[in-house]
Amino acid sequence: MVLGAGCVVSAADSGWMADALCAETDPDAFHPERANPDGAARRVCQRCDVQAACLAYALATGQSEGVWGGTSPAQRRRMRLAKVVHR
Ligand code: SF4
Structure with missing residues:
Protein backbone atom coordinates (compact mmCIF):
# COMPACT_ATOMS: atom_id res chain seq x y z
CA MET A 1 0.00 0.00 0.00
CA VAL A 2 1.20 3.53 -0.78
CA LEU A 3 0.06 6.16 1.71
CA GLY A 4 -0.22 9.88 1.11
CA ALA A 5 3.31 10.69 2.15
CA GLY A 6 4.55 8.46 -0.62
CA CYS A 7 5.79 5.85 1.83
CA VAL A 8 5.32 2.26 0.86
CA VAL A 9 4.31 0.17 3.83
CA SER A 10 3.54 -3.47 4.31
CA ALA A 11 0.22 -4.82 5.50
CA ALA A 12 1.96 -5.84 8.73
CA ASP A 13 2.51 -2.22 9.85
CA SER A 14 -0.93 -1.68 11.33
CA GLY A 15 -4.59 -2.24 10.63
CA TRP A 16 -5.43 1.47 10.48
CA MET A 17 -3.65 1.79 7.16
CA ALA A 18 -6.39 -0.16 5.45
CA ASP A 19 -8.70 2.80 6.12
CA ALA A 20 -6.27 5.51 4.99
CA LEU A 21 -8.28 7.99 2.96
CA CYS A 22 -5.19 9.26 1.15
CA ALA A 23 -4.76 5.88 -0.49
CA GLU A 24 -7.87 6.75 -2.50
CA THR A 25 -6.73 10.27 -3.47
CA ASP A 26 -3.93 12.05 -5.32
CA PRO A 27 -0.66 11.01 -3.65
CA ASP A 28 1.10 14.08 -5.10
CA ALA A 29 -0.75 16.24 -2.59
CA GLY A 62 9.92 9.44 13.11
CA GLN A 63 8.35 10.18 9.73
CA SER A 64 10.21 13.33 8.69
CA GLU A 65 8.67 13.95 5.28
CA GLY A 66 5.21 14.47 3.91
CA VAL A 67 1.82 14.99 5.48
CA TRP A 68 0.80 12.43 8.10
CA GLY A 69 -2.26 12.77 10.29
CA GLY A 70 -2.88 16.27 8.99
CA THR A 71 0.51 17.58 10.10
CA SER A 72 3.50 18.92 8.24
CA PRO A 73 7.05 17.74 8.96
CA ALA A 74 7.70 20.99 10.89
CA GLN A 75 4.62 20.47 13.06
CA ARG A 76 5.72 16.93 13.92
CA ARG A 77 9.23 18.15 14.76
CA ARG A 78 7.71 20.65 17.21
CA MET A 79 5.53 17.91 18.71
CA ARG A 80 8.52 15.63 19.22
CA LEU A 81 10.54 18.46 20.77
CA ALA A 82 7.68 19.42 23.09
CA LYS A 83 7.37 15.81 24.23
CA VAL A 84 11.09 15.66 25.00
CA VAL A 85 10.97 18.94 26.93
CA HIS A 86 7.98 17.84 29.05
CA ARG A 87 9.44 14.48 30.10
S1 SF4 B 1 -4.69 11.10 8.25
FE1 SF4 B 1 -4.10 11.87 6.23
S2 SF4 B 1 -2.06 10.99 5.80
FE2 SF4 B 1 -2.99 9.82 7.49
S3 SF4 B 1 -4.00 8.07 6.54
FE3 SF4 B 1 -5.54 9.68 6.75
S4 SF4 B 1 -5.50 10.83 4.83
FE4 SF4 B 1 -3.61 9.59 4.92
Missing part, protein backbone atom coordinates in the same frame (compact mmCIF):
# COMPACT_ATOMS: atom_id res chain seq x y z
CA PHE A 30 1.13 14.50 0.21
CA HIS A 31 4.64 14.71 -1.26
CA PRO A 32 7.15 16.58 0.90
CA GLU A 33 7.67 19.43 -1.54
CA ARG A 34 3.94 20.09 -1.49
CA ALA A 35 3.28 19.25 2.15
CA ASN A 36 1.32 22.36 3.06
CA PRO A 37 -0.76 21.64 6.17
CA ASP A 38 -3.34 24.17 5.01
CA GLY A 39 -3.66 22.65 1.59
CA ALA A 40 -5.34 19.77 -0.12
CA ALA A 41 -3.61 17.09 1.94
CA ARG A 42 -4.82 18.55 5.24
CA ARG A 43 -8.37 18.69 3.97
CA VAL A 44 -8.18 15.01 3.11
CA CYS A 45 -6.76 14.21 6.56
CA GLN A 46 -9.58 16.10 8.25
CA ARG A 47 -12.04 13.69 6.67
CA CYS A 48 -9.97 10.58 7.40
CA ASP A 49 -11.24 8.14 10.03
CA VAL A 50 -7.71 7.12 11.04
CA GLN A 51 -6.12 10.56 11.48
CA ALA A 52 -5.16 10.03 15.12
CA ALA A 53 -3.64 6.61 14.47
CA CYS A 54 -1.78 7.98 11.47
CA LEU A 55 -0.28 10.85 13.45
CA ALA A 56 0.67 8.54 16.31
CA TYR A 57 2.39 6.21 13.85
CA ALA A 58 4.25 9.09 12.20
CA LEU A 59 5.49 10.36 15.57
CA ALA A 60 6.43 6.90 16.81
CA THR A 61 8.34 6.02 13.67
Whole structure:
Protein backbone atom coordinates (compact mmCIF):
# COMPACT_ATOMS: atom_id res chain seq x y z
CA MET A 1 0.00 0.00 0.00
CA VAL A 2 1.20 3.53 -0.78
CA LEU A 3 0.06 6.16 1.71
CA GLY A 4 -0.22 9.88 1.11
CA ALA A 5 3.31 10.69 2.15
CA GLY A 6 4.55 8.46 -0.62
CA CYS A 7 5.79 5.85 1.83
CA VAL A 8 5.32 2.26 0.86
CA VAL A 9 4.31 0.17 3.83
CA SER A 10 3.54 -3.47 4.31
CA ALA A 11 0.22 -4.82 5.50
CA ALA A 12 1.96 -5.84 8.73
CA ASP A 13 2.51 -2.22 9.85
CA SER A 14 -0.93 -1.68 11.33
CA GLY A 15 -4.59 -2.24 10.63
CA TRP A 16 -5.43 1.47 10.48
CA MET A 17 -3.65 1.79 7.16
CA ALA A 18 -6.39 -0.16 5.45
CA ASP A 19 -8.70 2.80 6.12
CA ALA A 20 -6.27 5.51 4.99
CA LEU A 21 -8.28 7.99 2.96
CA CYS A 22 -5.19 9.26 1.15
CA ALA A 23 -4.76 5.88 -0.49
CA GLU A 24 -7.87 6.75 -2.50
CA THR A 25 -6.73 10.27 -3.47
CA ASP A 26 -3.93 12.05 -5.32
CA PRO A 27 -0.66 11.01 -3.65
CA ASP A 28 1.10 14.08 -5.10
CA ALA A 29 -0.75 16.24 -2.59
CA PHE A 30 1.13 14.50 0.21
CA HIS A 31 4.64 14.71 -1.26
CA PRO A 32 7.15 16.58 0.90
CA GLU A 33 7.67 19.43 -1.54
CA ARG A 34 3.94 20.09 -1.49
CA ALA A 35 3.28 19.25 2.15
CA ASN A 36 1.32 22.36 3.06
CA PRO A 37 -0.76 21.64 6.17
CA ASP A 38 -3.34 24.17 5.01
CA GLY A 39 -3.66 22.65 1.59
CA ALA A 40 -5.34 19.77 -0.12
CA ALA A 41 -3.61 17.09 1.94
CA ARG A 42 -4.82 18.55 5.24
CA ARG A 43 -8.37 18.69 3.97
CA VAL A 44 -8.18 15.01 3.11
CA CYS A 45 -6.76 14.21 6.56
CA GLN A 46 -9.58 16.10 8.25
CA ARG A 47 -12.04 13.69 6.67
CA CYS A 48 -9.97 10.58 7.40
CA ASP A 49 -11.24 8.14 10.03
CA VAL A 50 -7.71 7.12 11.04
CA GLN A 51 -6.12 10.56 11.48
CA ALA A 52 -5.16 10.03 15.12
CA ALA A 53 -3.64 6.61 14.47
CA CYS A 54 -1.78 7.98 11.47
CA LEU A 55 -0.28 10.85 13.45
CA ALA A 56 0.67 8.54 16.31
CA TYR A 57 2.39 6.21 13.85
CA ALA A 58 4.25 9.09 12.20
CA LEU A 59 5.49 10.36 15.57
CA ALA A 60 6.43 6.90 16.81
CA THR A 61 8.34 6.02 13.67
CA GLY A 62 9.92 9.44 13.11
CA GLN A 63 8.35 10.18 9.73
CA SER A 64 10.21 13.33 8.69
CA GLU A 65 8.67 13.95 5.28
CA GLY A 66 5.21 14.47 3.91
CA VAL A 67 1.82 14.99 5.48
CA TRP A 68 0.80 12.43 8.10
CA GLY A 69 -2.26 12.77 10.29
CA GLY A 70 -2.88 16.27 8.99
CA THR A 71 0.51 17.58 10.10
CA SER A 72 3.50 18.92 8.24
CA PRO A 73 7.05 17.74 8.96
CA ALA A 74 7.70 20.99 10.89
CA GLN A 75 4.62 20.47 13.06
CA ARG A 76 5.72 16.93 13.92
CA ARG A 77 9.23 18.15 14.76
CA ARG A 78 7.71 20.65 17.21
CA MET A 79 5.53 17.91 18.71
CA ARG A 80 8.52 15.63 19.22
CA LEU A 81 10.54 18.46 20.77
CA ALA A 82 7.68 19.42 23.09
CA LYS A 83 7.37 15.81 24.23
CA VAL A 84 11.09 15.66 25.00
CA VAL A 85 10.97 18.94 26.93
CA HIS A 86 7.98 17.84 29.05
CA ARG A 87 9.44 14.48 30.10
S1 SF4 B 1 -4.69 11.10 8.25
FE1 SF4 B 1 -4.10 11.87 6.23
S2 SF4 B 1 -2.06 10.99 5.80
FE2 SF4 B 1 -2.99 9.82 7.49
S3 SF4 B 1 -4.00 8.07 6.54
FE3 SF4 B 1 -5.54 9.68 6.75
S4 SF4 B 1 -5.50 10.83 4.83
FE4 SF4 B 1 -3.61 9.59 4.92
